[in-house]
Amino acid sequence: MENVGTESSSRVAHRPRVLRIKRIVEETPTIKSFYVNCPEVASVAHPGQFVMVWVIGTDEIPMSISGAGKDGELRITVERVGDATERLHALKVGDQIGIRGPYGNWFDLSGEKLLMVGGGDGVAPLAFGAEVASSQGKEITAILGAKTSSELLFRSRMEELSTVLKLTTEDGSAGVKGLATDLLEETLRERKFDSLLACGPEPMLKKVFDIAKPYRVPVQISLERMMKCAIGLCGSCCVGPYRVCTDGPIFMGEQLERVSEEFGVFKRDKCGRKVQVAATRS
Amino acid sequence: MGSDLETAVGRLRLRNPTILAAGILGLTGPSLLRVWNAGAGAVVSKSVSREPSEGYPGPTVVQTPSGLLNAMGLPNPGVEDILGEFREAKKGGATVIASVFGGDGEEFASVAREVEKAKVDAVELNLSCPHLETLSIIGHDPDLVGGVVERTKEEVKIPVWAKLPGNTHIQNLVEVAKAAEAAGADALTVSNTYPAMAIDLETGKTILGHGGGGLSGPAIKPISVRLVYEVYEAVRIPVIGSGGVVTSEDAVEYLMAGASAVQIGTGIMERGLGVFEEVCSGIRSFMKERGFGKISEIIGLSH
Numbered sequence: 001m002e003n004v005g006t007e008s009s010s011r012v013a014h015r016p017r018v019l020r021i022k023r024i025v026e027e028t029p030t031i032k033s034f035y036v037n038c039p040e041v042a043s044v045a046h047p048g049q050f051v052m053v054w055v056i057g058t059d060e061i062p063m064s065i066s067g068a069g070k071d072g073e074l075r076i077t078v079e080r081v082g083d084a085t086e087r088l089h090a091l092k093v094g095d096q097i098g099i100r101g102p103y104g105n106w107f108d109l110s111g112e113k114l115l116m117v118g119g120g121d122g123v124a125p126l127a128f129g130a131e132v133a134s135s136q137g138k139e140i141t142a143i144l145g146a147k148t149s150s151e152l153l154f155r156s157r158m159e160e161l162s163t164v165l166k167l168t169t170e171d172g173s174a175g176v177k178g179l180a181t182d183l184l185e186e187t188l189r190e191r192k193f194d195s196l197l198a199c200g201p202e203p204m205l206k207k208v209f210d211i212a213k214p215y216r217v218p219v220q221i222s223l224e225r226m227m228k229c230a231i232g233l234c235g236s237c238c239v240g241p242y243r244v245c246t247d248g249p250i251f252m253g254e255q256l257e258r259v260s261e262e263f264g265v266f267k268r269d270k271c272g273r274k275v276q277v278a279a280t281r282s
Numbered sequence: 283m284g285s286d287l288e289t290a291v292g293r294l295r296l297r298n299p300t301i302l303a304a305g306i307l308g309l310t311g312p313s314l315l316r317v318w319n320a321g322a323g324a325v326v327s328k329s330v331s332r333e334p335s336e337g338y339p340g341p342t343v344v345q346t347p348s349g350l351l352n353a354m355g356l357p358n359p360g361v362e363d364i365l366g367e368f369r370e371a372k373k374g375g376a377t378v379i380a381s382v383f384g385g386d387g388e389e390f391a392s393v394a395r396e397v398e399k400a401k402v403d404a405v406e407l408n409l410s411c412p413h414l415e416t417l418s419i420i421g422h423d424p425d426l427v428g429g430v431v432e433r434t435k436e437e438v439k440i441p442v443w444a445k446l447p448g449n450t451h452i453q454n455l456v457e458v459a460k461a462a463e464a465a466g467a468d469a470l471t472v473s474n475t476y477p478a479m480a481i482d483l484e485t486g487k488t489i490l491g492h493g494g495g496g497l498s499g500p501a502i503k504p505i506s507v508r509l510v511y512e513v514y515e516a517v518r519i520p521v522i523g524s525g526g527v528v529t530s531e532d533a534v535e536y537l538m539a540g541a542s543a544v545q546i547g548t549g550i551m552e553r554g555l556g557v558f559e560e561v562c563s564g565i566r567s568f569m570k571e572r573g574f575g576k577i578s579e580i581i582g583l584s585h
């Protein structure tokens with residue numbers, strides 16, 4: 001039985017591989033990492049890409065790849081926010097989930113000095129990126145933000161991987177009190193970076209984009225939009241003319257400039273109705 | 283854009299015979315415009331109803347070795363919210379066809395009346411949805427289809443296309459096609475996806491969140507070409523082919539079977555948005571090689 005499913009999956013790209021959860025790590029009170037053996041995805045995954053996770057009986061949702069090992073181990077890191085993520089959090093080692101992907105484009109890790117800005121669960125793809133970049137000898141400066149100290153995702157992982165790590169919390173329980181973007185300006189003034197990578201709540205991303213503009217550093221920003229098909233057909237993930245699932249999720253500054261009426265302003269819900277970004281989960 | 287590829291669906295002229303199929307990248311104005319700018323001859327929107335709908339839970343798509351299955355569940359923001367998107371696409375110069383659906387003739391007609399306000403070029407009735415009272419597919423019942431088309435024609439001046447479900451019961455399909463024609467439909471789109479299912483062997487569960495879904499892509503092309511051929515024989519109004527168009531050969535085959543234009547959906551997954559220009563330039567070369575001067579010379583050639 002073990003191989004029957006994988007055989008038919010291997011003939012087509014867009015079919016979930018049903019796998020057993022190998023390990024679960026509680027990262028913060030609201031975030032857990034799930035590990036599965038999925039060499040077909042892990043061996044070709046790049047930081048910034050995502051998979052569609054079939055939470056069997058509930059829904060299928062997009063999740064960034066937060067790590068991929070040479071041994072075929074694939075990692076996703078999930079914040080509990082609603083139905084499907086709640087259900088995922090209730091699963092145990094040995095339970096099944098489906099994975100299809102990897103999807104989307106990925107961070108360009110070229111250049112020597114990288115600046116990463118992550119908020120909340122947005123640190124997930126950045127940590128994978130930091131892992132790959134640091135193995136190539138790149139110098140990483142990272143600013144991580146969260147509501148409170150216990151919600152700082154991948155703090156020790158990022159401590160190991162980065163040359164400079166700055167922390168912010170909204171309640172001041174760790175690092176500087178405030179938002180990750182509060183430290184961005186001074187960081188950009190301190191030194192010149194070859195690239196700025198950011199992932200997190202959209203109001204934060206918009207601020208990153210605005211603050212970085214005068215510094216002329218190439219920015220790569222990872223966007224989240226409602227994803228259903230992930231193969232560029234259904235149109236639920238559109239931002240301006242772009243499909244976040246296939247043209248993104250990483251967008252360059254020039255692209256974001258083109259969609260300035262949408263980026264940081266509104267997203268679309270499951271029906272396709274506009275919802276203000278400030279009103280969505282941050 | 284050479285005018286050699288121009289075609290007409292009744293009184294609606296198209297710059298070329300490739301149309302974006304309903305439900306593909308059709309929820310927003312900028313997205314419809316992108317497909318138009320990529321070379322489509324017209325773009326059909328996502329099917330829209332009176333009230334907003336979230337659609338079905340995922341997985342909403344799954345690929346099989348013989349085609350793509352989807353069960354999106356007709357998610358849409360409701361007609362009121364989508365009018366702005368249509369207006370934006372029209373402002374960008376696109377030829378826009380609004381796909382509409384409802385549980386009965388009244389809803390179809392009222393949604394069609396709303397979309398006409400956004401100055402769309404035609405309305406396509408998605409008849410592949412269940413009738414509210416019976417939950418059987420409207421598009422299998424000649425009387426229901428006749429009623430829906432008639433009510434819609436009373437409400438709008440723009441052309442009304444009726445899109446038939448993927449239905450291999452050819453006698454029934456032809457009856458439905460004739461009923462739509464008799465009720466005043468300006469064109470028929472043949473056809474939607476075919477009922478299908480995929481089951482995961484590890485869990486024994488259906489993969490699509492909804493259970494069943496619709497099959498699209500190259501697998502259904504020969505079936506839909508047959509349906510187009512049969513419907514073309516039975517009616518005098520224009521037919522539009524839909525199902526598995528990926529290359530210009532596919533498109534020409536539909537034209538020969540009797541289609542005045544073709545719609546492309548799943549082909550975008552295989553070829554990207556360049557598929558419209560690829561198909562057009564392939565048709566152009568074919569016409570040149572064989573000495574055809576106009577698309578109309580190919581339409582229905584196999585009859």
Ligand SMILES: Cc1cc2nc3c(=O)[nH]c(=O)nc-3n(C[C@H](O)[C@H](O)[C@H](O)COP(=O)(O)OP(=O)(O)OC[C@H]3O[C@@H](n4cnc5c(N)ncnc54)[C@H](O)[C@@H]3O)c2cc1C
Nearest residue numbers: 061062063064077078079082083084085124224225226227
């Ligand atoms: C490319 C991408 C990468 C992502 N990576 C991560 C990650 O690494 N870790 C993480 O915790 N979250 C990630 N997300 C967000 C995650 O997909 C949503 O939090 C999740 O889908 C919520 O599902 P739910 O059923 O629990 O919530 P629901 O109750 O269904 O909805 C809660 C909110 O979640 C969002 N959401 C719901 N369904 C979807 C969907 N199908 N697609 C996108 N957003 C949705 C909406 O904003 C919604 O308002 C990512 C999203 C995208 C688009």
Ligand SMILES: Cc1cc2nc3c(=O)[nH]c(=O)nc-3n(C[C@H](O)[C@H](O)[C@H](O)COP(=O)(O)O)c2cc1C
Nearest residue numbers: 303304305329352408474498499525526546547548
């Ligand atoms: C993801 C997806 C969504 C679709 N949504 C709709 C829809 O909203 N209304 C409709 O009439 N047809 C819908 N269809 C059917 C297509 O318009 C088309 O008729 C069918 O897929 C066959 O053509 P293809 O093989 O070129 O995709 C959808 C198809 C797919 C794959």
Ligand code: FES
Nearest residue numbers: 228230234235245
């Ligand atoms: S999720 Fe369907 S087009 Fe991107």
